Amino acid sequence: MSAYFDIPSDLQHSYTGLIGVHLKEALLPVLFGLVVALPLGQLCARFKWLYPPVLWVTTVLYAIPSLAFFVVLIDYTGATETTVMIPLTVYSLVLLVPAIVDGTRAVPQETLAAATAMGFGPLRRFLQVELPIAVPAIIAGLRLAVVSSISLVSVGTLIGNQGALGNLLADGLFYHRTPLIVTSVVTTALLAIVMDGLLVLVQVLLTPWAPRGRKGARRVRSAAQEPDPGAGAAASAGPAALEDAVR
């Protein structure tokens, strides 16, 4: 086992230390991305003309390869963690803005009208009605952003050992220690799966009204009461049916 967890001293971190650095470099950018994407997404949902240009700019930014992004930033922020985190923030932003816009647009007009009629002001309506209903869509975006961010941090090793668990890859090649490479790949994949699972859990906790599991799906289907087997297949088709029920 020690071949897998005996981390070379040049990395200046233990195995758990590397995991900590990796999570920091992966999750902080997603957090920053969310902080910027929430107001931006709201603006795009409110002012329809704003969305196409924003979408266009974000698509172009997303297309810039991570390595190219990193190396151009070296000139400004040096070979530091910041250089890794800036592109990851941009990528998170790109994934989150459409998710937030779609989630906000999915709130039914009647629900908004009902909230207004009950005397909700714009801020309270946003916090207590629009945001909770948009939660499934926002979490879906967050899941994509977190998983891709965790995977991309490793590339940081190419710009001077800023890749946390990715640094094990370079060391594994350099010292001819394949177990280190296996450790890096398996740990990174596990981190991504665990964080993804945590986000699903957060969604379950934040949306207690959503139907759960097979029982919920069946309830949705019988509520729809579709005699035609063809149309029934459309209603029974798993996650999306659940999502519609949530909305």
Place this chain on the structure above:
Amino acid sequence: MNVLHFVTDFFSDGANWHGSGGIPHRMLEHIQVCLIALGISAAIALPIGLFTGHTGRGGYILAAFSTAARALPSFGLLVLMTVWLHRIGTTPAMIPLVALAVAPILVTTFEAIRSVDPAPVDAARGMGMHPMSVLFQVELPVALPLIFSGLRSAAIQVVSTATIAAYVSVGGLGRYIIDGLAQHTYTKVVGGATLVAGLALVTIALFWLVERLVVSPGVRRSR
């Protein structure tokens, strides 16, 4: 000296335009790797996506598969495959690239076909169309814009990851960045980065263009 100076230096240096290390050759290598990876991925993912989307079954399995595939770190996989297969070159690079591209194509194709308005599909079935004709003449044309968006995001990720593949001695535009970093010639690094970013933008533009040509005007208007 700022980034723009490096870019102009790189492109005005005549030595960068000739031979096996020249820009045209590296660009071709990069495009070749990307096209093969994308081709293999599409050949795997499109038929499965079309079939599962048409029958509407297997959504949970596809969701679980795509979560697992996304969790795989491409760069780590690239290094691991190079070590395991004991070879340097295109084959070990293909595996992570294909693993990366299959999930987005598969999931968006499935979602695209499944979310086609059931009314025209029922109408086609009622007219006595063969299930295959329903899929290819009704569902596919309507689902095409979404399918293209899946192919596009797969292509962008492949172009980006093929750059990193230079780390394990595959050719392509990533060579400039990796070699430049090793030799501390920042001109090369920034020049390579510019080329890769340019290629990624051309990829988006190409997809946009093909989509304009292939998607039926009626479908485009209704979106």
